[in-house]
Amino acid sequence: MRIDILTLFPDTVNAVLHESIIGRAAKKGIVDIHCVQIRDFTENRQNQVDDYPYGGGFGCVMMAQPLKSCLEYVIRDAGERRRRVIYMSPQGKPYNQECAKRLQRDYDHLVLVCGHYEGVDERFIEACVDEEISLGDFVLTGGEIAAMAVADSVCRLVPGVLADEQCYTGESHWDGLLEYPQYTRPEEWEGRRVPEILLNGDHAKVERWRRKQQLLRTKRKRPDMFAAFTPGDDEDRKLLTEIEKEADRRPITQPVTYRAAEEEDLPAILEIVQYARRTLKKQRVDQWQGVYPDEAAFRADLARGECFVVLHGEEIAAFFTLSLREEACYAEITDGKWTEGMAYCTLHRASVAKDYRGSGMAEKLIACVEQQARAFGLRCIRTDTHKKNKPMQRLLRESGFRYRGNVMVASEPGHDPARQAYEKILKK
């Protein structure tokens, strides 16, 4: 790809486009970028490129002759090519990724003409320009910034400029969506953790999570783009259904914190338990279907300082009981084993309030559990759940818990005591 930028400021444009990735590609000869001084093609003694507008008015207009002579020079120099002459103009079609793709695909010589002052003589545009491109609905002093944006965005699509095609096909605007959120080291920065799913090494889950994030953030940040998006496959359709279902949920708009539960919190905790019971019943999960966990159990948790409420602003959004006592029924585990030689705490009871289900509060709850385990001075958290409690299993797995085997809990008569055992070892 050859790009000629016709400008009154070639040094400025050259300096920018010969830096970094595009600069390296130019050095390797993958792209060929020339910045040409329009003033060098004037035919008057003062090297004047502009003059007063006919009909009066402010400012000056760039003359057609130096522009045409400059253009003819680059055309001669570049020779026969699939060429496009583009005038950078606030009156052009707004530029976007589709346009970048088209320019890279359909042409191998772009001539980008930068106007200045009040613009250029209309007759030059009529006679020599194939299309006008605008950087957006605003007015710049000159076309240079717009030309650099076009040159940069086209060049990075030229094979060999970026390390891999995926470097740009996964990015914002490639397929009508924005990119998913990106994170790098450290895992925790100023109390904010990288989403656990990105640390688990499960490639398929990471891909699904990323696609869902793309859909979600496009919906939130660019409803116009989202409205125009058509799902590519069944997986997209499934994710969109999930997103629609979750749309009624309360968004997390305030900091999520937690504190030890107090007597006054009991009604809110019991209401959350009631909702959880009904949900588990609907899902045919034989967990919390008897009397347990009742008010007495929570009062005992409270007295031991083991019950905590998760707050969204001031509102109770979830609760959990994290116990320091050894769990007698974990002593016997089948089909696997616990990590040996580590003191642990047990996540006994935890649930999210109705309004916050599906809003990401469950993941926040687990983060609070981990924070409290560390506050206890422990790095090992154990818990159990019913084999049919798939949402809890998914949450645990996606939060970095590992399935360790099966245990039998002390259940009420007539209820299933079999549970799957999970464990997470927190990083030092």
Ligand SMILES: C[S@@+](CC[C@H](N)C(=O)[O-])C[C@H]1O[C@@H](n2cnc3c(N)ncnc32)[C@H](O)[C@@H]1O
């Ligand atoms: C001050 S502008 C001229 C604007 C012109 N008088 C008008 O109102 O349409 C000077 C030059 O900056 C460039 N320019 C300004 N805004 C631009 C935009 N949004 N996109 C691309 N180029 C732009 C054009 O090359 C233009 O000739």
